[in-house]
Amino acid sequence: MPTSKTDLASLTLLGGKAQPSKKLEVFPNHHPGRRYTVALSTSEFTCLCPATGQPDVASLTIKYIPDRYILESKSLKLYLWSYRNEGVFHEHVINTICDDILKVLNPHWIEVTGTFGVRGGIGITVVASHKRKPGPRVKR
Numbered sequence: 001m002p003t004s005k006t007d008l009a010s011l012t013l014l015g016g017k018a019q020p021s022k023k024l025e026v027f028p029n030h031h032p033g034r035r036y037t038v039a040l041s042t043s044e045f046t047c048l049c050p051a052t053g054q055p056d057v058a059s060l061t062i063k064y065i066p067d068r069y070i071l072e073s074k075s076l077k078l079y080l081w082s083y084r085n086e087g088v089f090h091e092h093v094i095n096t097i098c099d100d101i102l103k104v105l106n107p108h109w110i111e112v113t114g115t116f117g118v119r120g121g122i123g124i125t126v127v128a129s130h131k132r133k134p135g136p137r138v139k140r
Contacts, residue, residue: 006028007027007028008027010025010026010027011025011027011072011075012025018077018078018081019078020078020081020082020084021075021078021079021081021082022079022082022100023075023078023079024071024072024075024076024079024100024101024103024104025071025072025075025104026069026070026071026072026104026105027069027070027072028068028069028070029066029067029068029069029070032066032067032068035065035108036065036066037063037064037065038063038064038065038066038070038071039061039062039063040061040062040063040071040073040076041059041060041061041062042059042060042077042080043059044057045057045058045059045060045080045083045114046058046083046084047083047084047086047087047088047093048085048086048087048088049087049119050087050088050089051087053087054119056090056116056117056119057116057117058090058114058115058116058117059114059115060080060094060097060112060113060114060115061111061112061113062076062097062101062110062111062112062113063110063111063113064101064105064107064108064109064110064111065107065108065109065110066105066107066108067105067106067107067108067132068106069104069105069106070105071101071104071105079097079100080097090114090116090124090126091124091126093114094112094113094114094126094127094128095112095126095128097112097114097128098110098111098112098128098129098130102130106132107132108131108132109129109130109131109132110129110130111127111128111129112127112128112129113125113126113127114126114127
């Protein structure tokens with residue numbers, strides 16, 4: 001099934017100027033009855049150490065099983081970019097990313113993994129996940 005104009009109707013960031021943004025956008029899933037996994041990844045995530053202000057670099061992988069909506073990738077890129085100058089602990093940022101995506105998607109399942117570069121001889125990997133409990137779907 002091709003992408004329709006109604007699929008694009010609510011997308012405001014796609015095709016626009018690139019600026020950091022906390023706005024995550026979605027488009028309709030044309031296959032909500034099928035359980036399939038979407039994986040998005042980047043090796044260029046950056047934020048700052050909240051104590052020292054030093055940059056932290058991580059590889060991120062976001063995997064989810066969509067229900068009614070799919071995460072639009074440019075909005076995710078701009079969302080991740082918005083952390084570039086924020087001081088935040090690794091554990092908090094990965095959980096916040098997971099929570100923010102949960103709010104806009106309400107997927108069946110999601111897992112966000114952040115593998116941060118070694119600093120001070122210690123590497124940190126944080127995995128935040130959520131599985132929706134069975135029950136009626138939440139309407140947007």
